[in-house]
Amino acid sequence: MRATLRWAHADFRAHRGEALFVVLASAGIIASLLLAGALFSYAANPWQRIFNQSHGAHIWLHTRAGADTDALAGLDGVAALSGPYRTAVTTVEAHGARAAVTLRAAATAPPETGRPLVTAGGWLTRPEAGTRTRTGADAGTGTGTGAVVLEASVARALWAEPGDTVRVTGPDGAPHALRVSGTAEVAEPRYHPGGASGIGWVLDADLDEIAHGATGQSVGLRLADPDDTDFIVQRAVTVLGADRVAQVTKWQQARAEAGGDDRLLGQVFAVFGLGALLAAALAAAGAIGARVRGQLRDIAILKAVGFTPGQVARGFLVQHLAFALLGVTLGTTAIALLGARIPGRIGEAAAVWQDLPGHTGLMIGVPCGAVLLIAAATGLSAWRAGRVPPVPVARAALPSAAPMTALGRRALGMRVPPALVLGWRAAFPRRGRTLVPVARLALPLVLITVALVAWSTLDQFRSRPAQMGLPAALTVRTEQPAGASDAELEKILAAVPDVAEVHPGAEVAALVPGQTGTITLRGLGTAGSPYPSTVVEGRPLQGPDEAVAGQGLLDLLGVRVGAWVRMTVEGRPQILHLVGRSIEPESGGRVITTTLDALRERDPALRPDFHALVLHKGADPRAVSAALATAAGGTLEVRETPNPADRLEPARAVIAALIAVLALIGLTELLTLISTGVRDRGRDLLALKAIGLTPRQIGSVIVTAAGLTALASAVVGTVLGVLSGSWLVDAQGASSGIGAGIARFPSAPVLSVVLAGAVLGAVVAALVPATRTARRRLADSLSETL
Numbered sequence: 001m002r003a004t005l006r007w008a009h010a011d012f013r014a015h016r017g018e019a020l021f022v023v024l025a026s027a028g029i030i031a032s033l034l035l036a037g038a039l040f041s042y043a044a045n046p047w048q049r050i051f052n053q054s055h056g057a058h059i060w061l062h063t064r065a066g067a068d069t070d071a072l073a074g075l076d077g078v079a080a081l082s083g084p085y086r087t088a089v090t091t092v093e094a095h096g097a098r099a100a101v102t103l104r105a106a107a108t109a110p111p112e113t114g115r116p117l118v119t120a121g122g123w124l125t126r127p128e129a130g131t132r133t134r135t136g137a138d139a140g141t142g143t144g145t146g147a148v149v150l151e152a153s154v155a156r157a158l159w160a161e162p163g164d165t166v167r168v169t170g171p172d173g174a175p176h177a178l179r180v181s182g183t184a185e186v187a188e189p190r191y192h193p194g195g196a197s198g199i200g201w202v203l204d205a206d207l208d209e210i211a212h213g214a215t216g217q218s219v220g221l222r223l224a225d226p227d228d229t230d231f232i233v234q235r236a237v238t239v240l241g242a243d244r245v246a247q248v249t250k251w252q253q254a255r256a257e258a259g260g261d262d263r264l265l266g267q268v269f270a271v272f273g274l275g276a277l278l279a280a281a282l283a284a285a286g287a288i289g290a291r292v293r294g295q296l297r298d299i300a301i302l303k304a305v306g307f308t309p310g311q312v313a314r315g316f317l318v319q320h321l322a323f324a325l326l327g328v329t330l331g332t333t334a335i336a337l338l339g340a341r342i343p344g345r346i347g348e349a350a351a352v353w354q355d356l357p358g359h360t361g362l363m364i365g366v367p368c369g370a371v372l373l374i375a376a377a378t379g380l381s382a383w384r385a386g387r388v389p390p391v392p393v394a395r396a397a398l399p400s401a402a403p404m405t406a407l408g409r410r411a412l413g414m415r416v417p418p419a420l421v422l423g424w425r426a427a428f429p430r431r432g433r434t435l436v437p438v439a440r441l442a443l444p445l446v447l448i449t450v451a452l453v454a455w456s457t458l459d460q461f462r463s464r465p466a467q468m469g470l471p472a473a474l475t476v477r478t479e480q481p482a483g484a485s486d487a488e489l490e491k492i493l494a495a496v497p498d499v500a501e502v503h504p505g506a507e508v509a510a511l512v513p514g515q516t517g518t519i520t521l522r523g524l525g526t527a528g529s530p531y532p533s534t535v536v537e538g539r540p541l542q543g544p545d546e547a548v549a550g551q552g553l554l555d556l557l558g559v560r561v562g563a564w565v566r567m568t569v570e571g572r573p574q575i576l577h578l579v580g581r582s583i584e585p586e587s588g589g590r591v592i593t594t595t596l597d598a599l600r601e602r603d604p605a606l607r608p609d610f611h612a613l614v615l616h617k618g619a620d621p622r623a624v625s626a627a628l629a630t631a632a633g634g635t636l637e638v639r640e641t642p643n644p645a646d647r648l649e650p651a652r653a654v655i656a657a658l659i660a661v662l663a664l665i666g667l668t669e670l671l672t673l674i675s676t677g678v679r680d681r682g683r684d685l686l687a688l689k690a691i692g693l694t695p696r697q698i699g700s701v702i703v704t705a706a707g708l709t710a711l712a713s714a715v716v717g718t719v720l721g722v723l724s725g726s727w728l729v730d731a732q733g734a735s736s737g738i739g740a741g742i743a744r745f746p747s748a749p750v751l752s753v754v755l756a757g758a759v760l761g762a763v764v765a766a767l768v769p770a771t772r773t774a775r776r777r778l779a780d781s782l783s784e785t786l
Contacts, residue, residue, distance in 0.1 A: 019323060025327065025668050026323065026327025026328055026370075027331035027334070029327075029331070030328050030366065030367055031332075031335050034331065034339070034363070035342075035657065035661065036658055038339065038349045041353050041362070047187055047254060050117060051187035054185075055080075055112060056114055056220075057114040057220025058229055058251040059223070059229060060188060060218060060221075060248070061218070061219050061220075061240070061248055062217070062246050062247040062248070063084075063216060063217045063218075063219070063245050064243075064244045064245075064246060065217060067241070069083070069219045069240070077223055077225060077232050078232065079223060080112075080222040082220030083111070083114070084217045085104040085106065085218050086104070086105040086215045086217060087102050087104050087217060088103050088171060088211035088215050088216070089102050089171065090169060092166050093166065093629075094166040094167070095626045095629075097158045098638075100197035101168075101191075101199065102198070102199055102200070102218075103211075104202070105203065105207040106201040106202070107204075108123070110123055113220060116151075116185070117184055119185055120161070121149075122181055126203070146203070146209070147178060147179050147203070147206070148168070148180060148202050149183065150180060150184075150199075151183070151185070151191060151199040151200065153192075154198030154200065155180070155183040159621075160180050162181065162182050163180065165177050165178070165179050165180070166179075178206065187254055221236065229250055233248055233250065275446075278373070279444045279665045299312055309386030312386045314382070316381065317375075320374075320381075320382075321374075321375055321378060324370075324374045331367075336363070339353075420704055424704070424705075438713045438716060439713075439716075441709065442714075444666035444669065445714055445721065446717045447658075447721070448663070449722055451658050451662070452750060453725030453728075453729055453745065454725065456747070456750075457742060457744050458652065459744075460742075461643055461644060462643070465643060468583060469533075469534045469582060469738070469742075470641050471533070472503070472531075472612035472613055472614050473614070473641055474615070474621055474624060475611070475612055475639045475641060476611045476639075478636055486504065489611070493628065498616045498627075499614075500615055501529070502614075503525040503529065503614070504526070504608035505531070506606060506609045508520075508570070510574065512556065519553055519556065519590045520586075520587050521567065521592055523594055527597045533548050533582040534582055534583045535580040536583060536740070537581035537741070538562070538579050538581055544598060545575065546576065546594065547577065547593060548580040548592070548593050549565075549580075549581060549582065549584075549593070550587075550591045550737060550738070551733075551734050551739035551740065553590045553591060553592055554581060555589075556590055561578055561579065564576070565592070567592075583741060584738060585642070586642065589736070590737060625638045625640075644738070666758075667761060670765050671765055673706075674706050674766050674769055705766075706765065707762050707763050710759050711758070711759050714755045717758075718755065726743035729742060730742065730743045
């Protein structure tokens with residue numbers, strides 16, 4: 001063992017450059033994987049991230065005015081209080097949209113516990129002396145000086161941005177104009193139209209102007225142990241009095257609402273992470289294997305002086321495992337100490353990652369997994385090193401490449417540049433030797449293309465929502481039952497510019513066969529003008545009693561397209577024929593859609609609950625919403641159709657970072673392949689120089705071989721990536737209930753950029769070894785003949 005360690009040390013001193021490359025490659029790959037893990041956790045745990053950054057409260061108690069909340073600070077298990085804040089329930093309107101919002105009185109400095117995270121604009125500031133919020137008739141002019149910060153989900157529902165003016169109606173019915181100072185995120189339940197009210201923050205003076213004393217209270221409790229939530233709630237209600245507590249909100253409720261986003265992002269990113277780990281391990285193992293193959297002469301000498309095959313194998317294994325451990329340690333330490341200082345979203349993710357679930361597991365699992373994979377590959381290379389014969393075999397006695405083919409000779413005879421012909425021959429020598437490097441380099445390109453498929457799918461939800469199950473951009477509900485009739489309302493809506501189609505609709509809860517659960521039965525459009533559902537399997541509605549359903553409903557009932565389904569609506573049976581499967585982003589796909597006429601066969605007195613508006617291509621929903629509010633005299637509630645892309649927006653930054661990580665892994669693999677190819681064909685290149693090729697032609701052969709290998713890998717990688725990416729996205733869509741058929745291929749220009757980037761990167765990476773090889777002396781040393 002002592003001799004093995006002494007040889008390993010001597011080998012390290014003799015090949016410091018190669019050892020440094022292996023260590024730095026391992027460190028860079030591990031650092032990239034850990035940063036990718038940080039970004040995955042940052043995007044896949046939105047609620048936990050916001051909770052940690054905002055020092056959120058585990059419990060929010062909404063009480064009546066006058067409740068003594070100061071006594072809550074003395075409860076065992078309560079680490080800190082947020083508030084109490086005086087509150088008032090109001091209605092906020094902007095751009096024709098309307099939302100119920102609970103305004104909280106706040107100071108000019110955000111609180112330490114339960115701190116709203118401002119994502120756009122700024123926090124509240126004191127108005128200048130002599131100004132106040134305008135009321136009454138002045139509110140409609142938008143000249144009010146009061147300010148409000150809206151929670152992000154409320155701002156999205158109202159299309160409100162910093163600088164906009166919103167109309168706030170207080171408990172007394174008087175309108176007020178407030179300027180949106182900013183938008184913020186909090187670790188509390190999100191606003192949903194028709195559900196609980198949203199959250200907004202105003203100064204004390206503005207709340208007094210709006211509420212006129214009709215206020216309640218909200219107080220947040222941050223606990224020392226989150227598991228004590230239910231017990232603390234009981235004690236808090238006892239201290240305050242059950243008659244004074246109007247509502248209790250717990251952290252589990254807010255986390256559960258964001259759970260669907262966590263699962264969706266987590267599954268997709270888990271696949272990406274495992275693929276990146278495999279690609280990184282193969283790249284690092286390839287670099288180690290190339291170094292072992294480059295030391296065949298030294299191994300033969302060791303065998304000649306008495307080293308056994310086991311000693312040689314142990315020497316290489318110990319040496320390269322030490323390199324791997326050193327690189328992994330450097331990469332992990334660098335991320336742990338310096339990751340938070342990286343500018344931009346990556347640094348922010350690395351800083352927050354330490355408090356997110358799974359941080360310890362990833363910090364330990366990723367390096368350990370990489371070391372195990374590298375150890376397995378190194379063990380194989382070390383075993384091969386142990387089989388090297390002690391007597392050197394002259395490489396000159398062995399054929400180094402396949403003979404020149406007839407096509408190659410014909411190409412040379414047609415005056416095709418020798419660099420191109422010889423580069424092609426070097427890139428694709430034999431089938432076995434060609435497939436291995438192409439496959440290794442294609443793996444990161446496959447993952448990059450899969451990431452681009454996910455990116456293109458998200459873009460499709462934004463740019464072409466009609467093709468992704470969202471043909472209607474707006475939903476209109478009337479707030480005055482005694483107002484215009486259905487026909488008159490449809491005429492008013494259809495007369496608004498940029499409104500292409502108006503479809504009346506109604507939704508009812510239906511019991512599934514066996515009455516073991518409920519689903520959403522939706523009637524949209526009429527028999528003469530059916531709703532344009534996005535049907536990806538089967539056909540659209542054409543006759544009576546026909547319906548289309550989402551994947552979630554088909555899975556729930558265990559049926560397929562073409563089946564007849566019987567359900568119970570308000571005690572009456574409803575039998576429908578499923579003629580197609582549609583993409584349904586809402587309610588987990590547990591939606592069945594038919595025409596309003598089909599629902600009226602069961603209930604002739606049924607009236608539309610809402611109207612779905614399909615807009616002309618390129619129309620601005622915000623402008624149309626404002627026009628609708630003006631045309632109907634403020635009697636309509638206009639809502640934007642929820643888009644899944646809003647919840648998945650953080651995935652864009654993660655996908656971009658993932659592409660950068662995979663590009664680094666691909667570059668490491670490419671450098672290894674180029675150096676291996678140059679070393680293995682060193683004698684052939686010297687022979688080409690001997691028969692008259694110039695140094696420039698020698699360098700061109702190396703560059704051409706690298707470019708052609710990269711081109712072949714890019715073609716294989718993009719094709720496999722497009723196919724596997726579309727399968728992965730569709731499988732995820734099917735498991736989430738939305739349904740398969742949502743995957744979209746990247747555009748041709750994007751794929752062309754991937755191909756061109758791979759080839760250009762290979763050419764640039766090959767320039768340095770090509771230049772060095774072209775300047776070598778015309779000699780055939782012992783190291784080149786072994």
